Structure formats: C-alpha cells, structure tokens
Amino acid sequence: MDQNQTSQDGAEPVLRVPKFKSGLISKSKVRRFILDYAKVKRAHKFSRVSDDVYFQAEASLKRWCQQRVADQPSAGKTIM
Numbered sequence: 001m002d003q004n005q006t007s008q009d010g011a012e013p014v015l016r017v018p019k020f021k022s023g024l025i026s027k028s029k030v031r032r033f034i035l036d037y038a039k040v041k042r043a044h045k046f047s048r049v050s051d052d053v054y055f056q057a058e059a060s061l062k063r064w065c066q067q068r069v070a071d072q073p074s075a076g077k078t079i080m
Helices: 027-041 051-070
Strands: none
8 A cells, every 4th residue: 555545444545654663852861851940940859750751752742743844835855
C-alpha cells in the first residue's frame, strides 16, 4: 500500500508516520531543566521527575513538529 492510499473501508487515506528508534528529547536534559526551573520558581524542593513527564514532553514536541510542517506553504525548500 502506498503512503497515501485509502484504507480498506475506503474512508480516509492512511498515513504512516515513521517510527524512530530513539526519542527526540534527552531525558537527562529535560529532567535537569525541570528540576532547575522548579528550584527557582517553587518553594518546595523537588528531586524526581516521573516517566509520564518525559512521555508528555516527547508527545508535545512531536505534535509541534507535525504542525510546523503542516503550516508550511507548498512552495520553498526551507521549513520555517
């Protein structure tokens, strides 16, 4: 099936998004940023970051990237 062929029921085209072996974000850098920010902005001292935070950060970045591509004009070579 081509990338833009219709699904079996004929409804909408099926788009396959490539899967990446590793994430787009560095967990250690996200953790450090969040804990440093919390240290400045919050009175309570935080020492851990849950796995859900990394999942949400990764999902948000992917959505942002997808929207960036979708918002580009059809002409040109550079994504702005």
